[in-house]
Amino acid sequence: MAETTEKPPKEIESEEEEDQTFETLGLDGRLIRALNKKKIHKPTPIQQVAIPLILQGKDVVARAKTGSGKTFAYLLPLLQKLFASESKKKLAPSAIVLVPTRELSQQVYTEVSSLIEFCRVPLKVVQLTSSMPAPDWKTALAALPEILVTTPACIKKCLSDGVLQPASIDDSLEILVLDEADLLLSYGYEADIKAFTPHIPKRCQCLLMSATASDDVEKLKKLILHNSYILTLPEVGDIKDDVIPKNVQQFWISCSFRDKLLYILSLLKLELVQKKVLIFTNTIDMGFRLKLFLEKFGIRSAVLNSELPQNSRLHILEEFNAGLFDYLIATDNSKSKESEDKAESSIELKKSRKHAKHKADSEFGVVRGIDFKNVHTVVNLDMPLSAEGYVHRIGRTGRAYSTGASISLVSPDEITIFEKIKSFLGDDEKDDSNLIAPFPLLTKNAVESLRYRSEDVAKSVTKIAVRESRAQDLRNEILNSEKLKSHFEVNPRDLDLLKHDKVLSKKPPAPHLRDVPDYLLDATTKEASKTVKLARAAMGNPNPARRNGYKKNTKKNKDPLKAFTTEGQKRARRDGSKAEGKDGNDYRRQKKRKA
Numbered sequence: 001m002a003e004t005t006e007k008p009p010k011e012i013e014s015e016e017e018e019d020q021t022f023e024t025l026g027l028d029g030r031l032i033r034a035l036n037k038k039k040i041h042k043p044t045p046i047q048q049v050a051i052p053l054i055l056q057g058k059d060v061v062a063r064a065k066t067g068s069g070k071t072f073a074y075l076l077p078l079l080q081k082l083f084a085s086e087s088k089k090k091l092a093p094s095a096i097v098l099v100p101t102r103e104l105s106q107q108v109y110t111e112v113s114s115l116i117e118f119c120r121v122p123l124k125v126v127q128l129t130s131s132m133p134a135p136d137w138k139t140a141l142a143a144l145p146e147i148l149v150t151t152p153a154c155i156k157k158c159l160s161d162g163v164l165q166p167a168s169i170d171d172s173l174e175i176l177v178l179d180e181a182d183l184l185l186s187y188g189y190e191a192d193i194k195a196f197t198p199h200i201p202k203r204c205q206c207l208l209m210s211a212t213a214s215d216d217v218e219k220l221k222k223l224i225l226h227n228s229y230i231l232t233l234p235e236v237g238d239i240k241d242d243v244i245p246k247n248v249q250q251f252w253i254s255c256s257f258r259d260k261l262l263y264i265l266s267l268l269k270l271e272l273v274q275k276k277v278l279i280f281t282n283t284i285d286m287g288f289r290l291k292l293f294l295e296k297f298g299i300r301s302a303v304l305n306s307e308l309p310q311n312s313r314l315h316i317l318e319e320f321n322a323g324l325f326d327y328l329i330a331t332d333n334s335k336s337k338e339s340e341d342k343a344e345s346s347i348e349l350k351k352s353r354k355h356a357k358h359k360a361d362s363e364f365g366v367v368r369g370i371d372f373k374n375v376h377t378v379v380n381l382d383m384p385l386s387a388e389g390y391v392h393r394i395g396r397t398g399r400a401y402s403t404g405a406s407i408s409l410v411s412p413d414e415i416t417i418f419e420k421i422k423s424f425l426g427d428d429e430k431d432d433s434n435l436i437a438p439f440p441l442l443t444k445n446a447v448e449s450l451r452y453r454s455e456d457v458a459k460s461v462t463k464i465a466v467r468e469s470r471a472q473d474l475r476n477e478i479l480n481s482e483k484l485k486s487h488f489e490v491n492p493r494d495l496d497l498l499k500h501d502k503v504l505s506k507k508p509p510a511p512h513l514r515d516v517p518d519y520l521l522d523a524t525t526k527e528a529s530k531t532v533k534l535a536r537a538a539m540g541n542p543n544p545a546r547r548n549g550y551k552k553n554t555k556k557n558k559d560p561l562k563a564f565t566t567e568g569q570k571r572a573r574r575d576g577s578k579a580e581g582k583d584g585n586d587y588r589r590q591k592k593r594k595a
């Protein structure tokens with residue numbers, strides 16, 4: 001642990017983007033060049049404050065919004081410090097990064113590896129996961145890596161199995177990072193962390209990164225850090241935009257539980273949301289029910305959940321990130337005791353558990369911390385079980401200043417959690433803050449026009465069909481997993497080999513369901529859908545080079561959800577050519593095109 005000093009911990013609360021560059025932060029030229037190769041040119045606010053402090057050797061607790069660049073905030077100075085440390089090989093890693101899930105471990109490992117590769121430095125990184133056989137752990141550590149990325153459970157096991165020696169750790173460990181610190185305890189790692197704490201040498205620099213402030217972070221802080229610098233971005237006082245990035249617009253739709261499939265069909269089929277879309281369900285069965293239902297309308301999607309083999313999960317994430325499909329249905333079930341207790345009360349989950357022959361992976365986590373690329377819309381088909389869960393789900397869009405939107409479908413049963421979420425975010429009806437606004441683009445008429453077809457198809461997606469598809473998908477993925485393992489050892493970049501959005505139903509979609517007939521669409525919906533498409537075209541390709549340009553709010557005005565309201569549209573129609581601003585202009589352009 002970093003040395004305790006007399007002065008009290010410094011609290012830094014800042015939302016201001018100072019005019020800092022990676023050079024002025026004192027970052028090594030090799031790292032700056034590596035970042036440039038990744039089209040990253042300017043540090044984010046958390047990087048601006050954290051990097052110099054970490055380079056100075058301070059213990060740091062950094063809390064910043066989802067997608068704000070916390071990973072590089074610790075990885076860059078960590079690597080720089082290792083560049084400078086002695087070249088003598090040590091018997092244990094000099095830096096250990098602890099993460100709550102396997103998916104995150106893979107993500108951090110990939111980031112470190114690519115930085116090392118770009119910098120051309122002789123550093124080694126390994127990741128250990130609990131699914132690896134013990135001999136593989138030994139082999140991985142025998143290569144004497146400088147950096148180890150793993151979960152707290154693995155580190156404890158390494159110590160108890162003698163794969164890592166306490167004396168070696170005491171001799172070698174210089175930096176310890178607890179990434180996604182707000183989740184480590186909720187994933188049940190408290191005992192593992194406590195078992196590891198006595199082995200952390202006094203001089204070791206400790207860093208805690210987290211997206212939300214919680215009692216768990218406080219607990220960890222007390223356990224591991226002593227006189228740390230607390231970085232909080234943005235200011236704690238401003239609760240209203242405390243946790244959700246500003247560039248994410250949040251919406252909600254009130255609908256009955258029974259109508260949820262109808263509403264999501266309307267959103268997707270009538271093209272009222274921007275792709276790519278990440279849809280969350282609370283149970284695996286619901287995920288498959290949705291997949292089968294959408295398939296009947298010609299909408300292909302992939303399902304990501306904890307019972308799939310690890311290879312398949314990672315491959316699904318890679319394919320989705322590479323843009324091979326647009327709709328991903330994810331089931332996020334953490335090990336959180338609280339969420340499990342609540343989820344247990346759901347009859348559906350109990351049933352789905354009974355039928356899940358394959359053991360769900362307890363180190364699975366797709367929501368928290370995973371860097372989904374270019375997700376424009378997050379849809380909560382089921383509401384999450386906690387406000388923190390909501391923050392982490394919504395945080396999968398609007399990453400690193402790209403724009404995004406979220407739409408929550410809220411049934412009467414979910415109003416209580418919805419209210420809790422709103423109050424957690426500081427959404428106060430009295431002062432009209434309306435952080436989560438009613439979704440403006442979907443009219444009652446549009447929904448009703450699809451009701452008959454939707455209900456008809458929903459009936460055909462029976463529980464047996466769901467169960468069979470789930471089992472079939474799992475069988476496919478297990479086979480895939482084996483193929484993936486051998487194939488990707490040789491062709492690591494061949495993403496096209498296995499497609500995960502395969503159609504599970506036996507029959508192809510009927511033509512009348514695949515294409516929505518024109519007569520079913522009302523004028524408002526047509527306009528809304530066109531506006532969404534126009535905005536998509538205006539945003540251009542989601543080239544990371546553009547996204548990383550960091551022009552604040554440049555895309556905001558082009559966002560249809562900002563530009564389009566039914567009221568704005570009526571006004572435009574009334575005023576004709578006199579309509580002002582973007583709404584009017586868009587509308588006139590569309591009218592001209594129609595003429």
Ligand SMILES: Nc1ncnc2c1ncn2[C@@H]1O[C@H](COP(=O)(O)OP(=O)(O)OP(=O)(O)O)[C@@H](O)[C@H]1O
Pocket residue numbers: 039040041042043044047064065066067068069070071072210211368369370371395399400547548
């Ligand atoms: N300075 C930067 N400029 C542009 N993009 C960046 C910058 N730093 C990081 N990014 C990108 O921003 C995205 C989000 O970063 P990261 O995953 O570190 O966020 P995070 O704060 O850890 O989010 P979460 O709390 O959800 O884990 C990544 O795609 C990353 O490559």
